[in-house]
Amino acid sequence: MTSIDSTSRPVGSMTPVLSFNHTQMTFPDGTEAVRDVSLDISPGEFVTIVGPSGCGKSTLLKIASGLLDATGGEVAVDRDRLGYVFQDATLLPWRTVLGNVELLAELHDIPKAERRQLALEAIETVGLSGFVNHYPKSLSGGMKMRASLARTLTLKPPVFLFDEPFGAVDEITREHLNDETQRLFQSEGFAGLFITHSIAEAVFMSTRVLVMSARPGRIVAEFDVPFEYPRKPELRFDPKFAALSGEISRELRGSHQ
Amino acid sequence: MTITQNDEQNIAPESEGAEPQAGLPVLGRVKRNRGVRDLARQFLPPLLLGAVLVSAWYYISYGLLTDERRFLLRPPHEILQVGFFDWDHFSEILLALWSSTRVALIGLAISIAIGFLLATVMSQTKIIERAIFPYMVMLQAVPILAIVPLIGFWWGYGTTSRIAVCVIISLFPIIVNTLFGLQSSDRGLHDLFTLHHASRRTRLRKLMFPAARPAIFAGLRISAGLSVIGAIVGDYFFGQGAVGIGQLLKRYSSRLEGEELLAAVIMSSALGVVVFLFFGWLQNIAIGKWHESSGAES
Numbered sequence: 001m002t003s004i005d006s007t008s009r010p011v012g013s014m015t016p017v018l019s020f021n022h023t024q025m026t027f028p029d030g031t032e033a034v035r036d037v038s039l040d041i042s043p044g045e046f047v048t049i050v051g052p053s054g055c056g057k058s059t060l061l062k063i064a065s066g067l068l069d070a071t072g073g074e075v076a077v078d079r080d081r082l083g084y085v086f087q088d089a090t091l092l093p094w095r096t097v098l099g100n101v102e103l104l105a106e107l108h109d110i111p112k113a114e115r116r117q118l119a120l121e122a123i124e125t126v127g128l129s130g131f132v133n134h135y136p137k138s139l140s141g142g143m144k145m146r147a148s149l150a151r152t153l154t155l156k157p158p159v160f161l162f163d164e165p166f167g168a169v170d171e172i173t174r175e176h177l178n179d180e181t182q183r184l185f186q187s188e189g190f191a192g193l194f195i196t197h198s199i200a201e202a203v204f205m206s207t208r209v210l211v212m213s214a215r216p217g218r219i220v221a222e223f224d225v226p227f228e229y230p231r232k233p234e235l236r237f238d239p240k241f242a243a244l245s246g247e248i249s250r251e252l253r254g255s256h257q
Numbered sequence: 258m259t260i261t262q263n264d265e266q267n268i269a270p271e272s273e274g275a276e277p278q279a280g281l282p283v284l285g286r287v288k289r290n291r292g293v294r295d296l297a298r299q300f301l302p303p304l305l306l307g308a309v310l311v312s313a314w315y316y317i318s319y320g321l322l323t324d325e326r327r328f329l330l331r332p333p334h335e336i337l338q339v340g341f342f343d344w345d346h347f348s349e350i351l352l353a354l355w356s357s358t359r360v361a362l363i364g365l366a367i368s369i370a371i372g373f374l375l376a377t378v379m380s381q382t383k384i385i386e387r388a389i390f391p392y393m394v395m396l397q398a399v400p401i402l403a404i405v406p407l408i409g410f411w412w413g414y415g416t417t418s419r420i421a422v423c424v425i426i427s428l429f430p431i432i433v434n435t436l437f438g439l440q441s442s443d444r445g446l447h448d449l450f451t452l453h454h455a456s457r458r459t460r461l462r463k464l465m466f467p468a469a470r471p472a473i474f475a476g477l478r479i480s481a482g483l484s485v486i487g488a489i490v491g492d493y494f495f496g497q498g499a500v501g502i503g504q505l506l507k508r509y510s511s512r513l514e515g516e517e518l519l520a521a522v523i524m525s526s527a528l529g530v531v532v533f534l535f536f537g538w539l540q541n542i543a544i545g546k547w548h549e550s551s552g553a554e555s
Contacts, residue, residue: 067448067451067452086445086448086449087445088445090445090446090448090449092464092468093547094468094470094547095547103463104453106463107450107454107455107459107463108453135547137547137548137549
């Protein structure tokens, strides 16, 4: 599947790689975005938060990464090696795919030869080898997102934060990217915290799905997803998959009112 | 590079779909006709308009002006003969043009240096931006003719003053466009750089300046044209040192040498066009491969 050797971390070990402890966020204008969120993510976990728009899901990621300072509670995570996949691909339009994928290693002062190597490996992992010298303007939305994923992979981060990354691509591309992400989660062995509106996306990729309520955002329900990895695309048509999605959907509606 | 071109070719058929069909099937033929037609479409309108203008010119020279008043507008062929094909006259114009071009280029280079520096500083600190900006607008609003005498008092009537005029006239577009460009980089990209602890310098070098390039080039094109005008205006008023195109225009007009005067005007405007095209070409090289708006334009 891939050429990158997955550093085998002890799956399910006890120390969480990311933990929120009674996190609170109230913006200066008085909006309470996040209320008392506590959440641990252990190595080998892929946790998805679903919730209505504006419920503070993305705020949680910004707090975890340090882009925002929480107004209460604690967050524990190693910010030096944190993967962050944005809503947009956020590629530098004046760099080729290779240049873009090399960027983070560059910012972390990794020597040129080594970062070229890392970038080429990551590009191969996401299946963009044929497009190394393309500029973003000639890539499709899905390919841009893959390049963005590859860029994050170069740092081999133990934790990936995904901020609704596939919201802007069409349904079929989104399913492909879900397959891809789930495969990377397996092969690269990172822990993931994924934000989305889409229940199908959440159930398909995650080990655990959390439901967040509308503002102020609180975690109101938690579902374990029992399906084995690697998950096949056909899983989406499995009755058990539909049943679990239905339960989450009901919970989401309930929290919305 | 080659890959990009291939890509454009792949995309091309879709965008051409809207074109009216010329004849039917025989694909190769349609394609060749299209090439000729595209050329005609591009060059025929300006050529036709040019022909109309030249005819009007002849009509004014011969139809409206009597013999003794013809010096007001000499017919085109006389301007070619006297201004361009008479080497003594033409070499005089070329020399003066070269002198003014040098002044314009030096002025532009100084503007670029000052402009980049100020814009960079302004992009880093809001307070400095607020402090400087009103004065930039004032400098821009000063009618250049009003301060030309002052410049003469300060720096004499030679090359330095000519260059000063160029700088004053061409500085503003560079600062405004560069600053706008530096401030235009995507919010998400800034977040990305923040996440990875990029220093101020790295952020400027790897994010803000590259992102500002399209705006910078827009400013450069404007300023380059202004700098040429500045060189000519400066030369017109400051008579010491090498004769530039402004001095020449003054001399020709005082002697009523209409042919030479028009030839010099045409050459000055040609210089402006060359400078404009040059920066367009430079822009295409610098950002053509990645910028959304860029295609195969000049």
